[in-house]
Amino acid sequence: MKLTLLEMVQDIASSMVSDNVNAVSGTGSTEEGTIIAGFIKTTYYEILDRDTWAFLSKTMPLDPLSDTAHPNYLKVPDGVHNVNSVMYDNSEDGIPKMRDVQYLEPEEFIRYLYNNRPVDTAVTETVTELSGIKLLIRNDRFPKFYTSFDDIYLVFDSYHSDFDTTLQQSKSLATAQKLPAWSMVDTFIPELPSTMFSMLLSEAKNACFQYLRQTQTPTDAKRAYRHSSHARHAAKRVNDRQPRRGFGRPR
Numbered sequence: 001m002k003l004t005l006l007e008m009v010q011d012i013a014s015s016m017v018s019d020n021v022n023a024v025s026g027t028g029s030t031e032e033g034t035i036i037a038g039f040i041k042t043t044y045y046e047i048l049d050r051d052t053w054a055f056l057s058k059t060m061p062l063d064p065l066s067d068t069a070h071p072n073y074l075k076v077p078d079g080v081h082n083v084n085s086v087m088y089d090n091s092e093d094g095i096p097k098m099r100d101v102q103y104l105e106p107e108e109f110i111r112y113l114y115n116n117r118p119v120d121t122a123v124t125e126t127v128t129e130l131s132g133i134k135l136l137i138r139n140d141r142f143p144k145f146y147t148s149f150d151d152i153y154l155v156f157d158s159y160h161s162d163f164d165t166t167l168q169q170s171k172s173l174a175t176a177q178k179l180p181a182w183s184m185v186d187t188f189i190p191e192l193p194s195t196m197f198s199m200l201l202s203e204a205k206n207a208c209f210q211y212l213r214q215t216q217t218p219t220d221a222k223r224a225y226r227h228s229s230h231a232r233h234a235a236k237r238v239n240d241r242q243p244r245r246g247f248g249r250p251r
Helices: 005-015 031-049 106-114 194-212 218-234
Strands: 057-060 073-075 080-089 098-103 124-128 134-138 145-147 153-156 172-178
Touching: 005 031, 005 194, 031 194, 080 153, 106 134, 106 145
Parallel strands: 098 145
Antiparallel strands: 057 172, 073 153, 080 098, 080 172, 124 134, 145 153
């Protein structure tokens, strides 16, 4: 069952025999209730950081740079935690043809650019990577490979100058894990499967007892551990074996 932020705060406050909490903030709130809400938020993002949860997976375009000095760049959208896959439209006739772009580790990507393919000077450009590395990219074909040197920008091996001066946001498609926003209001419901709310509540309650009462609740600690193990399976409705690409983003 899904719970509002106020309902979770009231549950924890009741367990701690605290004053009645009628609101998360403003009239009806208490200092301890506000602190409890903060612990719930912290616990929520700690849970999200533990795994590449399927319920966070979103399909989205990548952000453009529109920078002719870096025509082979696109940017990871703000709030994205992991980029799982990237596709790019290879259409030459206006009919969309989305094709997978393969991820390479930075060292492998550089090795590919310099050693693993013939260099045709007629269609090769030298792009200075933002860190100062010189990259030899092609300007006569759509991208086949990409990497990231900083977990912010995606760097591709090529772009097609016959169609665009830079890689286009409208032609990109990424599957990514996007961190949800948090709101400190009574009716806010965290983005979480209903099967995981017990884990969130148990872990937040355990943290509140430790920090506010300097005690531990063995029952809630056991519940948190049990829910954590169960949630990894229950939260994922479609199982896959695809590798995940991590892009840590500040909240």
